[in-house]
Amino acid sequence: MPEYQYPLDSAPECPAGPGAYGPAPPLDAGRSLEFAKPLARALNVASIVIGVWGTIYPRPYALVITLLALLPWMAMALGLGFPSLLRLAGNKSERTPNVALSLVFPALILAVRGADHQLLSFAQGAWLALPGAIAFCLPAILIDASARRKGLAVVLILFAAAGYGYGSGTHANALMDRSPARQYFVRVTEKHVFYGRRHRSYRFWLEPWGPQQTPSLVNVSYSLYHQTAVGDNVCVTLRSGAFNVPWYFVRGCNSPR
Numbered sequence: 001m002p003e004y005q006y007p008l009d010s011a012p013e014c015p016a017g018p019g020a021y022g023p024a025p026p027l028d029a030g031r032s033l034e035f036a037k038p039l040a041r042a043l044n045v046a047s048i049v050i051g052v053w054g055t056i057y058p059r060p061y062a063l064v065i066t067l068l069a070l071l072p073w074m075a076m077a078l079g080l081g082f083p084s085l086l087r088l089a090g091n092k093s094e095r096t097p098n099v100a101l102s103l104v105f106p107a108l109i110l111a112v113r114g115a116d117h118q119l120l121s122f123a124q125g126a127w128l129a130l131p132g133a134i135a136f137c138l139p140a141i142l143i144d145a146s147a148r149r150k151g152l153a154v155v156l157i158l159f160a161a162a163g164y165g166y167g168s169g170t171h172a173n174a175l176m177d178r179s180p181a182r183q184y185f186v187r188v189t190e191k192h193v194f195y196g197r198r199h200r201s202y203r204f205w206l207e208p209w210g211p212q213q214t215p216s217l218v219n220v221s222y223s224l225y226h227q228t229a230v231g232d233n234v235c236v237t238l239r240s241g242a243f244n245v246p247w248y249f250v251r252g253c254n255s256p257r
Contacts, residue, residue: 040097075102079143110167117174133165179240
């Protein structure tokens, strides 16, 4: 039987439109990379700005701490959305965007700010840090497959996880605390300035007080350090902690918290 030939101007049209020939091909890798780059850059810039804000003048305090706690999770979300995005030990020559800054820097600032809420027991502080450290570490390692093959990246993740766990744990224990405060008037026996590579810390040696049965070295603010002389009294406020980990802060006796 002879095959019928349609005239060119009357041949049936093929269906057109999205899905007419099956699912659309995945987004081109190059286009995906170009979409990911500005997101990674914006998140890294935000991490620097909020990190500096949290270091120099963390007010309003709860807002700054919340933002610092959220930034690493935003970096992980980007890494999950773009599996080739999250890089912790890539070379600068690689085209892959790197959000390690957003993962690590806020975690370290959160840990530094954790010193605002001083603990009576280092062991209890370690227990506070453990849940947050595990919650931080496992997703970060699982999301970035390349990190599992690079010892430096794993060490960096573990270091950031420890800082994040300590910072988030101590802040949650203090900011969620509704226990009554107990106040102690304590004499300053010594005062020292400790010089780091990029910052200074100010500390007092205090006489034994309340549950602290031995002389203690405590962090204080720049202003309190300079307005207090050796032999003066400072006020130590002790609270029980939201997770039953006692914490305290030191201030001038005429200064509001």
